[in-house]
Amino acid sequence: xxxxxxxxxxxxxxxxxxxxxxxxxxxxxxxxxxxxxxxxxxxxxxxxxxxxxxxxxxxxxxxxxxxxxxxxxxxxxxxxxxxxxxxxxxxxxxxxxxxxxxxxxxxxxxxxxxxxxxxxxxxxxxxxxxxxxxxxxxxxxxxxxxxxxxxxxxxxxxxxxxxxxxxxxxxxxxxxxxxxxxxxxxxxxxxxxxxxxxxxxxxxxxxxxxxxxxxxxxxxxxxxxxxxxxxxxxxxxxxxxxxxxxxxxxxxxxxxxxxxxxx
Amino acid sequence: xxxxxxxxxxxxxxxxxxxxxxxxxxxxxxxxxxxxxxxxxxxxxxxxxxxxxxxxxxxxxxxxxxxxxxxxxxxxxxxxxxxxxxxxxxxxxxxxxxxxxxxxxxxxxxxxxxxxxxxxxxxxxxxxxxxxxxxxxxxxxxxxxxxxxxxxxxxxxxxxxxxxxxxxxxxxxxxxxxxxxxxxxxxxxxxxxxxxxxxxxxxxxxxxxxxxxxxxxxxxxxxxxxxxxxxxxxxxxxxxxxxxxxxxxxxxxxxxxxxxxxxxxxxxxxxxxxxxxxxxxxxxxxxxxxxxxxxxxxxxxxxxxxxxxxxxxxxxxxxxxxxxxxxxxxxxxxxxxxxxxxxxxxxxxxxxxxxxxxxxxxxxxxxxxxxxxxxxx
Numbered sequence: 329x330x331x332x333x334x335x336x337x338x339x340x341x342x343x344x345x346x347x348x349x350x351x352x353x354x355x356x357x358x359x360x361x362x363x364x365x366x367x368x369x370x371x372x373x374x375x376x377x378x379x380x381x382x383x384x385x386x387x388x389x390x391x392x393x394x395x396x397x398x399x400x401x402x403x404x405x406x407x408x409x410x411x412x413x414x415x416x417x418x419x420x421x422x423x424x425x426x427x428x429x430x431x432x433x434x435x436x437x438x439x440x441x442x443x444x445x446x447x448x449x450x451x452x453x454x455x456x457x458x459x460x461x462x463x464x465x466x467x468x469x470x471x472x473x474x475x476x477x478x479x480x481x482x483x484x485x486x487x488x489x490x491x492x493x494x495x496x497x498x499x500x501x502x503x504x505x506x507x508x509x510x511x512x513x514x515x516x517x518x519x520x521x522x523x524x525x526x527x528x529x530x531x532x533x534x535x536x537x538x539x540x541x542x543x544x545x546x547x548x549x550x551x552x553x554x555x556x557x558x559x560x561x562x563x564x565x566x567x568x569x570x571x572x573x574x575x576x577x578x579x580x581x582x583x584x585x586x587x588x589x590x591x
Numbered sequence: 592x593x594x595x596x597x598x599x600x601x602x603x604x605x606x607x608x609x610x611x612x613x614x615x616x617x618x619x620x621x622x623x624x625x626x627x628x629x630x631x632x633x634x635x636x637x638x639x640x641x642x643x644x645x646x647x648x649x650x651x652x653x654x655x656x657x658x659x660x661x662x663x664x665x666x667x668x669x670x671x672x673x674x675x676x677x678x679x680x681x682x683x684x685x686x687x688x689x690x691x692x693x694x695x696x697x698x699x700x701x702x703x704x705x706x707x708x709x710x711x712x713x714x715x716x717x718x719x720x721x722x723x724x725x726x727x728x729x730x731x732x733x734x735x736x737x738x739x740x741x742x743x744x745x746x747x748x749x750x751x752x753x754x755x756x757x758x759x760x761x762x763x764x765x766x767x768x769x770x771x772x773x774x775x776x777x778x779x780x781x782x783x784x785x786x787x788x789x790x791x792x793x794x795x796x797x798x799x800x801x802x803x804x805x806x807x808x809x810x811x812x813x814x815x816x817x818x819x820x821x822x823x824x825x826x827x828x829x830x831x832x833x834x835x836x837x838x839x840x841x842x843x844x845x846x847x848x849x850x851x852x853x854x855x856x857x858x859x860x861x862x863x864x865x866x867x868x869x870x871x872x873x874x875x876x877x878x879x880x881x882x883x884x885x886x887x888x889x890x891x892x893x894x895x896x897x898x899x900x901x902x903x904x905x906x907x908x909x910x911x912x913x914x915x916x917x918x919x920x921x922x923x924x925x926x927x928x929x930x931x932x933x934x935x936x937x938x939x940x941x942x943x944x945x946x947x948x949x950x951x952x953x954x955x956x957x958x959x960x961x962x963x964x965x966x967x968x
Contacts (some may be wrong), residue, residue, distance in 0.1 A: 487686070487688070489684055489686065489688045490688055490690060490691075492655050492675070492682075492684070492688070493682065493684060493688035493689075493690075494690075494701070495654075495655070495674065495675040495676050496653055496654075496655075496675045496676065496678075496680065496681075496682040497676070497701055497702035497705060497749065497753070498676045498679075498702050498705035498706055498753065499676055499701075499705050500674075500676060503705070507701070508690055511692045512691070512692055
């Protein structure tokens with residue numbers, strides 16, 4: 329059978345939908361390569377000076393380092409925890425599986441601000457206060473739902489009989505998991521990590537609540553800059569952030585395509 | 592074909608034994624107080640429909656499923672509580688279960704690495720195993736690059752490479768097409784003969800069970816309905832289930848008149864008398880069912896008398912013309928219906944029309960009878 333041709337109307341709808349989704353994001357780029365001292369659209373002249381300002385600013389670069397550190401740590405923690413949860417949810421026979429799954433997804437459903445307020449008071453209660461550790465814990469909680477969803481889906485695609493085969497060939501459970509299951513779900517782990525990383529790297533609300541003067545993440549610094557010093561630096565930072573996110577997504581896509589070609 | 596001198600599957604004392612093994616799923620017994628002994632070097636097939644407990648039995652032997660009660664031993668050693676990896680059994684799965692991210696050689700090396708063998712030793716063993724399954728040039732291929740039959744052979748090689756005590760196979764040929772399946776049946780039989788391996792084979796294909804096994808265990812409802820040689824399973828079924836599960840059977844009700852020689856005489860409800868034999872000598876007056884295979888009935892147009900033997904008369908109800916064979920549904924005097932199957936040649940290519948009278952000859956040998964009422968187990 330010949331694949332059905334996509335009609336012009338569908339194509340048109342798709343075009344508008346994509347435009348609607350991307351244009352507001354892309355508008356930031358001309359603002360960033362603006363030579364003017366103010367945020368202007370259309371830009372007055374082309375210049376990379378605002379990028380230089382950002383890259384030379386110790387405050388912006390410090391925030392980038394903080395964001396990176398927090399994102400990497402919470403990714404590591406979040407994905408590790410999610411892996412344990414996913415193996416239990418997919419492979420083990422446990423009661424109330426659906427309820428446990430729903431509970432794990434809760435941080436994604438509850439508005440971030442609610443989680444942030446709850447954590448804020450809880451951390452104050454247990455004398456954790458604000459700072460990197462608090463943000464890392466908060467972001468780990470946010471990273472778990474998306475990682476669990478991805479890892480569960482990946483794990484479901486791996487035939488559990490492969491593990492049985494490994495067991496029958498003399499492996500213990502841990503070895504079977506490490507030698508057979510883990511390599512097979514590696515692409516899933518990678519994409520879970522990428523999404524966990526992005527969920528932390530982009531996150532504002534929790535970081536805003538938990539930020540101390542020395543732990544301003546990039547989104548927090550952007551937020552403050554928008555409030556107090558509206559100039560094209562923000563556009564440049566935003567452009568850089570978009571670039572990082574886009575690179576992450578391309579990486580995730582490439583990984584999954586290479587994986588599909590291999591299997 | 593086999594170049595190695597060292598046997599791949601160990602020959603010594605690898606008898607498998609299940610004693611009173613039970614597995615419950617949600618309160619119902621998938622396997623019910625099952626006793627089974629597989630002798631060293633024996634090829635036993637568990638044959639049954641899905642849900643009969645055959646795969647559960649195999650999985651309990653392999654150690655993937657824990658028995659709720661009973662005892663499992665391998666070569667006299669109690670393994671009931673041992674995990675699969677410690678039982679040293681080669682398992683071939685229905686879908687091959689080759690590791691997709693490893694090459695053929697790496698797949699074969701896996702069990703040897705688990706046993707901490709040296710690199711050189713592993714390399715030698717892998718080459719030898721590949722020779723045995725006639726795939727010496729496929730070592731560096733990935734499973735997805737092989738055909739179904741080749742994958743099957745790699746799975747087989749991986750299951751025997753670590754000298755297991757026995758081989759367990761769960762419908763290993765189910766996914767292959769008919770020609771390949773017959774080819775693999777022969778290869779597995781040859782492997783069995785040359786390795787002297789103890790093999791437990793699970794299938795729902797009765798022909799496969801009959802051609803390959805030393806003994807066939809017909810399973811029904813978590814129990815073994817009968818375990819015997821393929822010939823005995825077919826010719827001397829112990830009960831109605833086995834008689835109708837393996838091939839087709841007609842059941843003719845009758846009453847035992849008395850003993851005669853090794854067997855006994857049965858009077859059918861049609862009044863006809865038959866020389867019979869059965870699993871045990873019944874008492875006069877016992878109700879029995881004569882088990883008659885459709886292909887063992889000769890169909891004539893006129894009555895035939897040969898000494899004491901007389902044909903049974905009946906009326907054709909329905910006919911089925913298949914070219915090489917002709918099947919008739921015949922109604923006897925007492926209303927019993929039975930199926931006959933004759934070669935076209937035996938009937939001179941003529942199909943008796945429905946309503947016509949025929950004479951049936953059940954053959955000169957004594958007819959196998961089973962008790963009409965089966966004692967509850």
